[in-house]
Amino acid sequence: MTKLKVGVVGCGSIATHRHLPEYFQNKEVEIVAVCDVVEERATAAAQKYNATAYTDYQQLVQQTDIDAVSVCTPNYLHAPVSIAALEAGKHVLCEKPMATSREEADNMILAAEKAGKVLMIGHNQRFVASHQRARQLIEQGDLGKIYSFRTAFGHGGPEGWSVDGASSWFFKKDEAFIGALGDLGVHKADLIRYILGEEVTEVSAFIESNAKQNSNVDDNAVCLLRTESGIIGTLAASWAYVSAEDNSTIIYGEKGIMRLEDDPVYSLVVQYKDGSTVNYELGQIQSNESGGQTNTGVINHFVESILDNKKPLIDGDQGKQSLEVILAALESHEQKKNVQI
Structure with a gap:
């Protein structure tokens, strides 16, 4: 073959x-x-x-x-x-x-x-087992109506990961265009859209460059997001979580609370209103800190999409919708106002 x-x-x-x-x-x-x-x-x-x-x-x-x-x-x-x-x-x-x-x-x-x-964008968070299960549970009504969420992605910064260390392109606006928001925040914008099955329609953001020397891009950002059905939540992206990575997402619903990648043992924990808890041991999210990813699922999905002649899970349109959230956050910060998408 x-x-x-x-x-x-x-x-x-x-x-x-x-x-x-x-x-x-x-x-x-x-x-x-x-x-x-x-x-x-x-x-x-x-x-x-x-x-x-x-x-x-x-x-x-x-x-x-x-x-x-x-x-x-x-x-x-x-x-x-x-x-x-x-x-x-x-x-x-x-x-x-x-x-x-x-x-x-x-x-x-x-x-x-x-x-x-095929044009596919490498948003690997969609292939994490806990995230896929969460989407499935929300879709089938397990949490009832969704009210709110908070999602974060932060670590000590790309200097520990990038091949060029502290002099990396990640810190240069003319090459990176955007800092932690583009490196980490766009992952979570994509994830929230995927898990909730809804588009983000309004964004407000505070963005700072207060943690890194020799950098002219953002390294801390907190965004408020509203979806089309009125779910509201926060998205944080940071290169200043100096002692440990945070890659967690919490979903607050009518029937319970869902915690993703927030527990050291269980990658998905659902705490129901009636006092019961269901723990899912689906394997921890792989990170740069955990010795690198062995298989993100991204490459295999891309290859499969080409060979089977089918649209990938994150095509250009999906990639653009997630980028729109981050562009709206930049606009919000610059203009000091809420921005509609």
């Missing part, structure tokens, strides 16, 4: 810890090309996976033996690389946030439609 031939653009931490090993584990895939502006990184990845090394992504996407491309670059390159790959007839898996503006996101979606290719 012919394998799906894949190229990876960007050989930093997200590629070396997630995309490349997960493609390598997938029996349907052959890694044929890698690219990085730092030649040593591209060469090291190429040697490890027996691939061809490039330093120019334009050259990689033009290769006729490549079927699909992972975009693992700094945020400002997500749209240009994705569009170039789509226009060259490749399927694309792009890291989050998918773009730095609505216009870029729209252009990516349009390029995918024109090419008739």
Whole structure:
């Protein structure tokens, strides 16, 4: 059987810890090309996976033996690389946030439609077992009417994760466009939309850059969100949770409270109004701190979507809707007002 031939653009931490090993584990895939502006990184990845090394992504996407491309670059390159790959007839898996503006996101979606290719955004929180079970329980009415939520994603910052440490692109506005909100907050915006099965329609936000030196992007943000049915809640994103990561979500409903990734043993705990509690041991959420993810589910889903010719769970439209929440938060902070989506 012919394998799906894949190229990876960007050989930093997200590629070396997630995309490349997960493609390598997938029996349907052959890694044929890698690219990085730092030649040593591209060469090291190429040697490890027996691939061809490039330093120019334009050259990689033009290769006729490549079927699909992972975009693992700094945020400002997500749209240009994705569009170039789509226009060259490749399927694309792009890291989050998918773009730095609505216009870029729209252009990516349009390029995918024109090419008739899969465009998927790497929102891995949708593949976490506790999150999938929570969505299912809410959908079937287990909590009754949902009133409120709070969700947070925070850790000590990307300097411990990024291949460039404290001098990483994550801290540079011209390359990152946005800080903790884009790195972590957009994950939770996507998660809340997914779990509740509703769109966010209104956002208010406080955003600060008060924790990191040599940085000109946000490192702490707290947002108030309202959904289309009137569910209200908070979303916090931070690079200043110095002693431990927080990746928890709490859902408050008519019949009980649901705690996701909030307990050291049980990844989902449902506390019912009648006093009963149900603990779900579904495996802990994998994080950078826990030695890296062995399998996020993202790569396998992308590959499956291509081979089965079906729309991925997080296509361009879904990626854009989650980006919209973060763009609205920025606008709210700048204009000191609530912003409608």
